[in-house]
Amino acid sequence: MSSPALLHPRNLHQGKYDFSALVKAVPALNAFVITNPNGELSLNFADNAAVIALNQALLAHYYQVKFWQLPAGYLCPPVPGRADYVHYLADLLAGPGQDIPTGKQITLVDIGTGANLIYPIIASSCYGWQVIGSDIDIVAVKAARAIVASNPGLSKRVSIVHQQRNAMFDGVIRRDHFVHLTMCNPPFYASEAQAKAASERKWSNLGKAEQGQQRNFAGQRHELWCEGGELAFISQMISESQMFKQQVGWFSSLVSQQKHLAVLEKLLRSAGVAQQRVINMRQGQKVSRILAWSYFPASLPQR
Template sequence: MNKPAKLHPRNLHHGRYNLAELCRSYPALQAYLVLNPAGEQTINFSEPAAVQALNAALLKHYYHVDYWQLPPGYLCPPIPGRADYIHTAADLLAGPDGVPTGKQITLLDIGCGANLIYPIIASRSYGWRCIGSDIDTVALKAAQLIIDSNPPLKGQISLRRQPDNNAILRGIIKPDDQFALTVCNPPFYASAVEAAAANQRKRFNLKLADSPQQRNFGGQQHELWCPGGELAFIGQMISESVAFASQVGWFSSLVSQQSHLKTLLAKARQAGAAEVKQINMQQGQKSSHLLAWRF
């Protein structure tokens, strides 16, 4: 499969997947290899187990994560795009000597899910200390098993449960916390119907002919949609961020729809942010945006 052509320079996932190398690192991937119409080896991207095996192979090969498994039906995100967010966000922290590394930098991932992708990439790429938060106890249990099963992640990543389903930062950021950066992959859609329609369009574009209800990348309800979608979610996060202005260097979130950026940029400025940035990212045919603000 061709990989995005405009990934961040520090992203490890430029070019095509080297399936032979990935299989040597993670032999279980071999079972999911198929031939495309051109006779080239690939995987069946319509099969959730194949997508999870590919992610496990990428994490093993590039980040030395030996164990990575998800509960059935949980979000299994494309790793190259997630890595792009981390490296792009890392540039916000860069000084004359480049991006700071080591445990003196602490990252907070809002909605880490069971996959723990952002903390894994951040801790393994930069040595940062990472905290992942989520409302889902099943996701947090799976994420904790990933940490416990991989010595390089112990002492680097810890987890917190959000006790209030109506809060984002409140209840997670404690009075003594200091974070250099927060990241977030918000629920993009405003309803289950909207999420299902987007999934069907994606499967059509990828020429996946099986059931449109099946998500090759998975996703629980709270991972995919919430009332008001990403516009409402990020807007609430901006409002809550005011209370933690002195405890966080940069707040940030992924934004999937360009049409939402004008409203969110204005909201961040109205909240009193001293600096607001919109950074566009391109992964092949897919465009996404990083919204960042600080006080």
């Protein structure tokens, strides 16, 4: 099984998974490795335990994360696609043809980091950035803090904040703090029914359409859907970003549905942003977009 095609050039997960190296990093992965009909090593990606073991191995092998565990039923997203978002944000921060700023002087905020903490792991490992991860779910916060505390490389660069339910940035970004980048993977769906329908399509694509099966990537309700879906969520984010316009270099969010871009870009113009970008990402058959905006007209202030 290959990792998704057309990844960002700096993404470490190009080409086929090296199962011999991954099993060496996490021997427990070997129990889930199978041989597919083409005679290649692969996994049963419909098995949630196999996906978790793969992530543990990827994070250990590529990012030196030796402890990574999730509470039962929490989102276990694929690592290669998450890495792409981080690398495209690094390009955005650098600007065309410029070196990417690295080190602890750069701060990234991950809104809704989840129990998996994958964005902060990749950003701190690849670029040495300071990362603040926030989440409204106290179970996710405790799990993320346990991952940070158990990995010395993370404990120096990553901190976790319990976010208020009615505020995305307030309480996460201090009033005296400048943040270079924010990122967010919002709940995509507008209802539980939409989330379940999407789950059934995944199972069908994986050849596991039986009723009652567990979603292969799991996920809590607030991780998957919210009232109004991603359009309402990102609209609120744009509105709240105006209160932090002098404290954040670039705000950003994933946008799964292209039809939402026109509405969101209109909101950004109404909010008075100085710059906005749509960055396309493709992983295999999946196309997603990063919507980024800044209230600074040109280069970011030096902080």
